[in-house]
Amino acid sequence: MIVTFNRMKNILPATCLTLIVATSPATAQDGPNIVSTIGMIGDIAQTVGGDCVAVETMMGPGIDPHLYQATARDVQTLNRASLILYSGYGLEGQLADVFARYGERVSTLAVAEAGIADTEVIHTEGAYGIDPHLWMDVSLWQQTVPVLAEALSAIAPQCANEIATTAERYSAELTALHQWTGEAIASIPIDQRILITAHDAFAYYGRAYGIDVAGIQGISTQAEAAIADIRQVAALIAERSVPAIFVESTINPRTIQAVIEAANEEGQQVEIGGQLYSDAMGDTGTAAGTYIGMIHANTLAITEALGGTPPPLPAELSEWATQWTID
Template identity: 60%
Template structure:
């Protein structure tokens, strides 16, 4: 009798197993335009999402042209997140059309108050590089959590909890960056980059920013732009200037050469992530890592000292084998 009962129970369990498996929430298929959004979605969504980014490492969103593969990905997505404020340029019309068919969210305009935006005197109107301020970028996490909850109500509590935890991490990151930049001698606190993508970083963390060309990279810097920047670099005695992962370094080299002609030696302080994160599978391939590595390069090249990594980021640091001692 026991054997018969055991066999019967096993049969029932086996019969129910496919039903239980089927009852598991299907991951939300999320398409994002840039990696900085994708990483937030992954942190908020966890196992309840599958994320695809249209633009990978080294890709300039200002110049990006959608492919037929991108259109297929847009069609198959359950939810689409993009930055907004014209960052995606030529994708704008495509995204607008898909917004009539499915949730298509511009995370920056949906999450960040207009009073916190930086206006610019060009076709953009608004500087779209908001991720350079970790405190501002953290505000997109609750927006993403709410949108994902609408698409997958079974995971709503997880989305909310994950978003709260991630905001806590970005708040700690924000404070860490402030301390790092404040350690740079005041006379050397000037950040010179290829294009004007660091205004939010400069405002948030107290460093003067000089971009050789404007917000967009659609046109190259002029000779006059290069000479004007070199003049400022020489006058301020800036010790290092920085290349960007999405922009040809020849503009920076031209500034170095022009500054040398004025009698000032300036070095390349390293590569910064501006419009894209680093390679997948590296610390710089995460949003926290992008801001961390930028800050590390800027701080050390300009004569500052890195503070210790806060406890709330210790898990991230351990994952990527990054020491938290505060040493350069």
């Protein structure tokens, strides 16, 4: 059994935990059923596992994992699971104890914690201690691929060879995506190479691809941005003559609007450069509803809004691009 428990122990309401303990597992279905918390895990698991597994994601487009609370429907979904996949490092804080309890009777894996060492993550002050947004650096998130392949092979051993082959091919695609993203960001003029977003989810992106990052809120969305935070970011926009800032798909844009108004008062006109995917991917059935597409869409929006020119996609991503009709 694969068990890697989340380090943070934010406790769900007792009624929800009681419901989990009192509910018996569902009848086993044909083939392993995988449950992932976030799409950035679920998409890779389904891609690598292929037809050998069925992956269901708890938190869909527009859902903020920092604030998510388990529902009765989630309990039913988890009870059917052959394997539960979650990120760890505090991302799903309110679900930590739930997964710990399920880990006593079903394979449960904290994917990021198992694949990415503490020494490679950004430690921050505050409630979280570790920034959990590791998928923003493709080279880091790529390290979860062999971890997922091993876990999937353990519950679908008849598909082990196919899973290994698919994982190797997908990992090569992520290597190409990482390189392309770096080249795109490098095309932005140096003095405009600053990314301002609603909350601090892009620190890994900034570190990996050479762009300054400023979030109005911290790494969690549990606390509202203060007036002082808004004014501080507005002053930074004026100082750096930032042409565009970005909203996020999981966060109310009112904070960004407040920053734009404050920047205008500082004498700096700034526009919304587009919507970025931070804590969730795009809609299912769209290119942005894949992990590769999420990073691709973000990088296009950032590069073009800040004055850069994205390079053509590499050959390794041609199959993905063709599937989603991406030029």
